[in-house]
Amino acid sequence: MVIDHICFAVKDLKEAIAYWEEVFGYRQMTEIVENTLQKVKVVFLKKEDSTLIKLIEPIEGNLSLQNFVNRGGGFHHICFRCDSITETMTYLTAKGLLTLVPPQSGEAFNNHDIAFLLGRYGMNIELIDTEEKAALIRPGNQDI
Numbered sequence: 001m002v003i004d005h006i007c008f009a010v011k012d013l014k015e016a017i018a019y020w021e022e023v024f025g026y027r028q029m030t031e032i033v034e035n036t037l038q039k040v041k042v043v044f045l046k047k048e049d050s051t052l053i054k055l056i057e058p059i060e061g062n063l064s065l066q067n068f069v070n071r072g073g074g075f076h077h078i079c080f081r082c083d084s085i086t087e088t089m090t091y092l093t094a095k096g097l098l099t100l101v102p103p104q105s106g107e108a109f110n111n112h113d114i115a116f117l118l119g120r121y122g123m124n125i126e127l128i129d130t131e132e133k134a135a136l137i138r139p140g141n142q143d144i
Contacts (some may be wrong), residue, residue: 001088004081004128005044005052009065009073013043013057020045026053031135034059035107042108044133054079054108077116077124085115085129092117097125110134 010016013032020026026045029052033042039062045053056076058065068076082088085103093099097117106114112130119125 001080001082003051004079004131005054006078007054007056007076007126009056009058009069009076011057011069011073013041013055016055016057017043017045020053020055026050028137030108030133030137033108033134037104037107038062038101040065044108077126079126079128081128081131083129085113085127088127088129089115089117092119092125092127096120100124108134 008016017028021028024047026047029044029046031043034040035042038056039059040056041059043055045055056065058069080088089099089103097119099115100118101114101116103113103115105111106128109128109130110132111134112128112132115127117125117127
């Protein structure tokens with residue numbers, strides 16, 4: 001397993017993108033994608049030689065995340081990329097992690113499966129087994 005990205009929950013994606021660009025020098029890597037299963041809008045940010053950042057904004061029906069961002073939001077989860085979600089979930093649950101969301105289609109990952117587990121210390125973990133990201137911004141299409 002390797003870290004694919006770190007995710008932050010925000011109230012307003014456009015404001016958060018501008019903040020990460022201005023303050024930390026990240027650039028928007030993908031267009032905003034609406035994930036209907038998790039009820040969030042998603043965008044990825046990148047910076048050379050750094051970990052990817054994922055920002056999520058709740059959409060209607062995601063009351064728990066809405067409450068979280070209304071309290072200020074912040075760190076949401078760390079995502080590990082692995083060779084097989086099924087095998088990695090088996091390994092991690094045997095180590096005591098709890099399954100929060102079993103494998104399901106992740107629209108921000110071109111519909112490859114994603115899963116969520118809960119580790120010690122309140123660590124919310126996402127698993128993916130792809131490097132694909134949906135809606136990549138193509139050169140010349142930077143003014144989103």
